[in-house]
Amino acid sequence: MRSKQQEVVAAYLFLAPFLITLALFFLYATVRAVFFSFTDYDLFNAPRWVGLQNYANLFREENFLFALRNSLVFAAVVTTLQTFGALVMAAVLNQRIRGLNFFRAAYYMPSVTSSVVITLIFLWMYQREGLFNYLATQVASYAPQLGVFALLLIALQIIQVLIERTRGYPARWLDPALFAISFLVAAAATWLLTFLGILLPRDAEVDFTWLQTSQEVPGAFPMALRAPVPLIAIMIQNIFTTIPTFMLMFLAALQDVPKSYYEAASLDGATPAQQFFSITVPSVQPVTFLVVTLGLIGTLQMFDQVAIFGNAVPIRSVITLAYFVYQRMFPGAQLPEVGFASAAAMFLAVLTLLIVLIQRRFIRSEAS
Amino acid sequence: MAQAPARPLTNYHGAQDIERWQARRRWARAGIVYTVMLLFSILFLGPLLFATVSSLKENPLEYPPTLAIPQLSPRNWSAAASLGRAGAGAPLWGGFAPGAEVPFEVTYFVPEGLEATPPAVSVPRRRPGGGLGAVQQIEYAADYASVTPAQEVGREPGGYVDEDGETLTGEVVTYGFRVLYEGDGPKVDRLPVDVEVEERDQVFVSSTLALSRLERRGRVASYDNLAPGALGYTFNNYARVFKEARSITTGRSLFLSWTLNSFVIALAKVVSTILFASMAGYALARLHFPGKNIIFVLILFAQMIPGQVNFISNYLVLRDGIFGLSRLWGQASLLNSLSGVILSGLVGAGAVFIMKQFFETIPREVEEAAMIDGTTQWQRFFRVVMPMARPALGALTILTFQGAWNDFFWPLVVLTTPEDIKTLPIGLLTFRNIYGATGDWGLILAGAVMSALPIIILFIVFQRYFLEGVSYGGGKE
Incomplete structure (x- = not known):
């Protein structure tokens, strides 16, 4: 009996530093945020109870609606693309080859640096005279070459596969050996045509405004869910940084999948794409669930990029819920609207929990 | 993609033959996998590496962006080192100190029918960039430097290809001058120099150290620091991070x-x-x-x-x-x-x-x-x-x-x-x-x-x- 009591005392002693931190900076803080969200408070005068007024006012605030729209679009697009991209990359990397560790490390490198560093670099590349516009200009100028190259590649591949088949070999349409030959020959032919001056690069100049613009991309979204161009710029940057992390999670799971599954499928004549959808995707289901959850939590709380893009973009096109809260708490010259900011923060917390719960239902039901 | 053909292997290929054919496929497959992995590496490391290399440039927003950066050329390193030694006896970090005598040469192309004229050399009072550095008290090299008149040191016939792709014939003329620090004074960090010619047609070709930029329609070759030292030249932006961004109250970096x-x-x-x-x-x-x-x-x-x-x-x-x-x-x-x-x-x-x-x-x-x-x-x-x-x-x-x-x-x-x-x-x-x-x-x-x-x-x-x-x-x- 004494030893049991001792164990309880020991446990709470071991937990004490953590529990104190948790109680003060999480529990107390959350309870206070809930309380503030029902009050009118500016840090200088005592909080005044206003009931649900702050929550009602949220939806009358134009910037809040922009922030809500941006956060939702951002979370949906980024989570989808990064999950899919990470899984595809992991499937490609899931090989027993030399040098895999080097490649894993190389891909992970951008993710170890801070979001500030990566965002600054991207911001620099998004300038009007930056790398993105330069590369786009190159692609536009060499569009004839790229087109001819693609046509040659397809034609050569078809011809080669047909020849191999008539010779009695079981060649697939994407046979790697034939593809390598087609690729090299098509590249050489395109280069020769350009060198001889038969195929000339076009005089193109891409001058796309990534930052100082209020242009929006309608895409497939309903009207309310259009994505402003600067937000798309942040999406690209975010996907770039998060794919490697999630790719490593998928890769760890994939390496537990027996190689024999793929070999058997291969013998049955399944294409790589079929193998991907019927072996890879189902066997990493639990990790997919985790990646989507982490992705949603991360993207719904996106803040750093908005702060760093700052005045380089129209604020409405990139403002997120997290940034909205910060901006109302520290509005510069004006009085802080602590109550209003707390209401927006509570809204963000509840939204995060709801979306994670819904997604949990959705992916679980699909698995069963 | 398309289904693999279910056709049986025809009998005029032996097992060995098929084996060899499949081995060839495996090799090609490995080659493609490595190529794709390399492309991914370029994609993910590219921005970091490109930013690192560009951070050496005087202006990373230069368009079109290039990887041929003067700060990465050994020729400029050795020139910067000997200029730094001449400026302050400091081949690494350079500077402009009393007793300095910095020799410099600039080469121009002069088309036929135009008489080559020596350029005018001046040491401008130029602030080292804006931002936080703008409020600091600094010494200007202009207050202590004197320049010897540019003199011709070489002349030979040569050609030049202009923007329209036309080849012009004429002469390539090299001028030399010295920047002197006479008398006593403080050591100055930077020695900015402008080299100006009268005629636009007298085209800048090269100089002892690569120039910072061409101004006024190509007439002025401008140098941010004529005596930078090897490291001072290559890592100029890095040195600026420490030198210019100082606390207003304590002066610490x-x-x-x-x-x-x-x-x-x-x-x-x-x-x-x-x-x-x-x-x-x-x-x-x-x-x-x-x-x-x-x-x-x-x-x-x-x-x-x-x-x-x-x-x-x-x-x-x-x-x-x-x-x-x-x-x-x-x-x-x-x-x-x-x-x-x-x-x-x-x-x-x-x-x-x-x-x-x-x-x-x-x-x-x-x-x-x-x-x-x-x-x-x-x-x-x-x-x-x-x-x-x-x-x-x-x-x-x-x-x-x-x-x-x-x-x-x-x-x-x-x-x-x-x-x-x-x-x-x-x-x-x-x-x-x-x-x-x-x-x-x-x-x-x-x-x-x-x-x-x-x-x-x-x-x-x-x-x-x-x-x-x-x-x-x-x-x-």
Whole structure:
């Protein structure tokens, strides 16, 4: 009996530093945020109870609606693309080859640096005279070459596969050996045509405004869910940084999948794409669930990029819920609207929990 | 894609033949896989490397962007070194000191029918960039330098291809001049020089050191520093980060202060997290006590609630010095102090979760053996359990350091004034706000690269722990 009591005392002693931190900076803080969200408070005068007024006012605030729209679009697009991209990359990397560790490390490198560093670099590349516009200009100028190259590649591949088949070999349409030959020959032919001056690069100049613009991309979204161009710029940057992390999670799971599954499928004549959808995707289901959850939590709380893009973009096109809260708490010259900011923060917390719960239902039901 | 043909192998190929055919496929497949992996590497490392290389450039926004950067040419390194030696006896970092005699040559192309004229050389009073450097008192080389008239030192026939692709014939003429520091005075960091010709058609070809930029329709060849020294030339932007960005009140280098602050916070957090997270994780994994489930639910919630919910109250708690506790050690408020950031982040719920998961995987038997020896709980934890936890602690150390080093939101809230108190990430935001406005990206990129350096070195050395950290973070639930 004494030893049991001792164990309880020991446990709470071991937990004490953590529990104190948790109680003060999480529990107390959350309870206070809930309380503030029902009050009118500016840090200088005592909080005044206003009931649900702050929550009602949220939806009358134009910037809040922009922030809500941006956060939702951002979370949906980024989570989808990064999950899919990470899984595809992991499937490609899931090989027993030399040098895999080097490649894993190389891909992970951008993710170890801070979001500030990566965002600054991207911001620099998004300038009007930056790398993105330069590369786009190159692609536009060499569009004839790229087109001819693609046509040659397809034609050569078809011809080669047909020849191999008539010779009695079981060649697939994407046979790697034939593809390598087609690729090299098509590249050489395109280069020769350009060198001889038969195929000339076009005089193109891409001058796309990534930052100082209020242009929006309608895409497939309903009207309310259009994505402003600067937000798309942040999406690209975010996907770039998060794919490697999630790719490593998928890769760890994939390496537990027996190689024999793929070999058997291969013998049955399944294409790589079929193998991907019927072996890879189902066997990493639990990790997919985790990646989507982490992705949603991360993207719904996106803040750093908005702060760093700052005045380089129209604020409405990139403002997120997290940034909205910060901006109302520290509005510069004006009085802080602590109550209003707390209401927006509570809204963000509840939204995060709801979306994670819904997604949990959705992916679980699909698995069963 | 299309279904593989189900046709049987026709009998005029032997088994050996098919074997060889399939081996060829495997080789090609490996080749393609490696090529794709290399392309991915370029995609993911490209922006970092391109930014690193461009951070050496005088103007990283130069268009079109190029990798042929004068700062990377050995010819310019040796020229910069000997110019630095001539300027201040300093081949590495250069400068302009009393007694200096800096020889320099500029070569022009003069088309037929035009008489070559010697260029006019001047030392302008030019500020070293805007931003934070603009308020500093500096010495100007212009106040101490004198220039000898440019004299012809060589002339030979030559050709020149102009913008329209036409080849012109004429002469290539080289002029030499010296910049002198006569009399006494201070050592000056930079020696900016403008070399101007009267005729636009007298075209600049080359000079002892690559020029900074051509101005006034090609008539003025401008040099930001004629005596830079090898390192001063190559790492000019990096030197500027330390030299120009100084605190207005103390005059100390801001970047150094930020780096130091980042290190202090990260190391303190690593130590406290290692200790407290393993203590808490051990208790949750091994000991029986009431309230365990509630704590566990709290841990899960704490990881899901956004920082934007808690920062409001936490800001106020730090402002009041944690209910006045900080007065015990003489701080009225914990805002704008490193201890504020450290105390509010002693141990995170995520770290406790990782350690709990880890302690559940190690066998109880080891501890039970120690228990028989009559050790206390405390001794067992430090002598038996902690040494076994080394792999998890390695990953946790890396994760915590990385998290603290890269943390942005919370330091942005707590550390606002003076500039000296900031950490690297929010310091870089200051750089971006000040220098981004003037398009001075050289300094921003140099700062960004340097701030990423410690974490990248750590990654290269402790790669294993980083990658393990990802799977811990992923938690194989």
